[in-house]
Amino acid sequence: MFDLRDLYMQVIVDHNKAPRNFGVLKAYNHDADGYNPLCGDKLHVYVNVNDDDIIEDISFEGEGCAISVASASLMTEALKGKSVSEFPATFNDFQHMVTADIAEEPDEEALGKLAVLAGVREFPSRIKCAVLCWHTMKSAVEDSHKVAVTE
Amino acid sequence: MFEIEKIRGDFPILTQQVYGKQLAYLDNAATTQKPQSVIDAISHYYECDNSNVHRGVHALSERATAEYEGARKIIAAFFNARSEREVIFTRGTTEAINLIATSWGSANIKAGDEILITHMEHHSNIVPWQMLCERTGAVLKVAPINDDGELIIEAFDELLSERTKLVGAVHMSNALGTINPIADIIRKAHAVGAKTLIDGAQAAAHLAVDVQALDVDFYVTSAHKMYGPTGIGVVIGKENILAAMPPYQGGGDMIRMVTFEKSEYNDLPYKFEAGTPHISGAIGFGKAIEYIENIGFDAIGKREKELLAYATAKAEAFEGLRQIGTAKEKACVLSFVLDSVHPHDLGTIVDREGVAIRAGHHCAMPVMQFFKVPATARASFSVYNTESEIDALFAALKTAQDIFA
Structure with missing residues (x-):
C-alpha cells in the first residue's frame, strides 16, 4: 500500500514550511511567470546568469500547494552554480522521474535531492504541481516571455 | 419516515x-450520485426503446418520443411551470445561461444597458454576460457580498436602476452554500422592469422551486446535480418571453418548414432544441425528479x-x-x-x-x-x-x- 508519507516526505514538508531561495533577486537577467489556472498555483522564477553561463543565483516567489513550493525550493538548490547548458538534461531527468513507471527507481546519482519528489508518480493529478517550476525555469532561461503552464 | x-x-x-x-x-x-432507478431507466431506454424522437412513425420512435416528452411533463410539474412549452432541454445550466444571453440578449440588450449579477456567481453566470456586454456595449454590474458570503441587499438595491435589463443571481452558491433571497431579488428586479435569471444548478436538488410563485422569468438547472445524468439541463422560461426570442441554434427539429429562401421556426419548446436531443438524459432526468419527489x-x-x-x-x-x-x-x-x-x-x-x-x-x-x-x-x-x-x-x-x- 502506497503511503502518504511517500509523497509528503519530511524533506518536502520542510521545504514547504521554509522554502529556500524565496523572494526577488537583487540582480537578475532572466525571469518568468508560471501559472496553473485550474489549481491557482503561481510562481515567478528569477535567474542571474554570469558571463561564463553559470547560474550564479536563482530564486522564486509565489504561492501554491506543498508539492509546488517544495519542488521550486529544491529546484533552486539543485540549479544554483550549475551551467545553463546543463539545464535541459536536468529538466529531462526530472520530467522523466515524475512520469516514469512506478517500478523504476529514480536515478539518485543524476537527480540528487530532487529524487524525493519521485513519489508524485503515484498521484497523477499532482504531477503538474511538481513540474510547474521547471517549466517556469525553462521559460526564464529561454527568455520566451511566455507564462509557463503544466495543465 | x-x-x-x-x-x-x-x-x-x-x-x-x-x-x-x-x-x-x-x-x-x-455532481451527485445516481440512484438505481435512474441508471435502470437509462439502460432500459437503450435496451428496449432506443430510437429518434419526433420523427419516426414506427413503434420504437413513438415510445422514445412518449418517454422524452413524459420527462418534460414531470419536470414542468416539479417546477410548477405553466405548461411543457416552458421547459426547454439544454446540455446543462451552462448552456441554458448561454442560450438566454445569446438569444434573449441579442434581441433585448443594447449599448448602455446594464446586466446586474452578484459577486458569488459561478463562472457560468458571469462569462456569458461578459460576452454579451462585449458584443453589445452593455455594462456588467456586480452586487457585492459581505464577509459571511451573503449578498449585501442595500448595495444590490443601489445598483438596480431603470438601466438594469436583466438580473442574474445564483439560488444557492456552490462555493459558499449561501442561499440567496431570490423572491426578494426577483420582485425588486421586476419593479425596475428588469428580467430575471436564477441559476438553480446547486439549489434544485435541495429546495422546492415554484417558478410561478417566484414569478421568475428564467430558472435554469442541471440534472446531474439532482441525481440525474450529466449532459442535460433545462431552461424554465415564461412562454411569452420565450416566444418572442429568436432561435439559439439552427437545425433539425427546431423548424416547421425549410426552403433555401426562408425557414419557418417550430413552436415552443422545440424552437430552442435543434438537433437530436439527449433522449436518455431527459428520461433519466425525469426519473431523478421522481426520486426526489418520493423522498x-x-x-x-x-x-x-x-x-x-x-x-x-x-x-x-x-x-x-x-x-x-x-x-x-x-x-x-x-x-x-x-x-x-x-x-x-x-x-x-x-x-x-x-x-x-x-x-x-x-x-x-x-x-x-x-x-x-x-x-x-x-x-x-x-x-x-x-x-x-x-x-x-x-x-x-x-x-x-x-x-x-
Whole structure:
C-alpha cells in the first residue's frame, strides 16, 4: 500500500514550511511567470546568469500547494552554480522521474535531492504541481516571455 | 419516515472502497450520485426503446418520443411551470445561461444597458454576460457580498436602476452554500422592469422551486446535480418571453418548414432544441425528479440541515480551520481552509483516506479573490450522507495536519 508519507516526505514538508531561495533577486537577467489556472498555483522564477553561463543565483516567489513550493525550493538548490547548458538534461531527468513507471527507481546519482519528489508518480493529478517550476525555469532561461503552464 | 439505509441502498456506487477505505462521497456540489432507478431507466431506454424522437412513425420512435416528452411533463410539474412549452432541454445550466444571453440578449440588450449579477456567481453566470456586454456595449454590474458570503441587499438595491435589463443571481452558491433571497431579488428586479435569471444548478436538488410563485422569468438547472445524468439541463422560461426570442441554434427539429429562401421556426419548446436531443438524459432526468419527489423536500431539507449542523459544529471546534461562507441562510456546503495545509494537499490526503471532497476555486474565482484565498477545500452533502462520513472527513483533516506538523 502506497503511503502518504511517500509523497509528503519530511524533506518536502520542510521545504514547504521554509522554502529556500524565496523572494526577488537583487540582480537578475532572466525571469518568468508560471501559472496553473485550474489549481491557482503561481510562481515567478528569477535567474542571474554570469558571463561564463553559470547560474550564479536563482530564486522564486509565489504561492501554491506543498508539492509546488517544495519542488521550486529544491529546484533552486539543485540549479544554483550549475551551467545553463546543463539545464535541459536536468529538466529531462526530472520530467522523466515524475512520469516514469512506478517500478523504476529514480536515478539518485543524476537527480540528487530532487529524487524525493519521485513519489508524485503515484498521484497523477499532482504531477503538474511538481513540474510547474521547471517549466517556469525553462521559460526564464529561454527568455520566451511566455507564462509557463503544466495543465 | 426517513430511512437512511434504504436511501443509501438506492445508490450502488456508495458501497465501494477506495484505497482500501470505505468511500465517503462528500463532493455532491460537483455532481451527485445516481440512484438505481435512474441508471435502470437509462439502460432500459437503450435496451428496449432506443430510437429518434419526433420523427419516426414506427413503434420504437413513438415510445422514445412518449418517454422524452413524459420527462418534460414531470419536470414542468416539479417546477410548477405553466405548461411543457416552458421547459426547454439544454446540455446543462451552462448552456441554458448561454442560450438566454445569446438569444434573449441579442434581441433585448443594447449599448448602455446594464446586466446586474452578484459577486458569488459561478463562472457560468458571469462569462456569458461578459460576452454579451462585449458584443453589445452593455455594462456588467456586480452586487457585492459581505464577509459571511451573503449578498449585501442595500448595495444590490443601489445598483438596480431603470438601466438594469436583466438580473442574474445564483439560488444557492456552490462555493459558499449561501442561499440567496431570490423572491426578494426577483420582485425588486421586476419593479425596475428588469428580467430575471436564477441559476438553480446547486439549489434544485435541495429546495422546492415554484417558478410561478417566484414569478421568475428564467430558472435554469442541471440534472446531474439532482441525481440525474450529466449532459442535460433545462431552461424554465415564461412562454411569452420565450416566444418572442429568436432561435439559439439552427437545425433539425427546431423548424416547421425549410426552403433555401426562408425557414419557418417550430413552436415552443422545440424552437430552442435543434438537433437530436439527449433522449436518455431527459428520461433519466425525469426519473431523478421522481426520486426526489418520493423522498420529499421536507425530509430532504430536514436531513441536510442536520448534516450541515453536525459538520459545522465539528468545523468550529477544529483548530486551525477557517470556514469560507458562514451565511445565516445556507445549505449543504462546508467550504474551508486550514492554516497549515494547502487545499490541494488536503484534497490528496483525504482522498487516500477514502473521503472525496473538492479542492480548488469551484469555478468561482471572484469568490476566492474576495476571501483572499487561492482555493478552498469543500465538503458538500447530500441526502445519502451520514454523520460517520463527516467523522471520516475530520479524521482525515487531522491526518493532514499531522503530516504537516
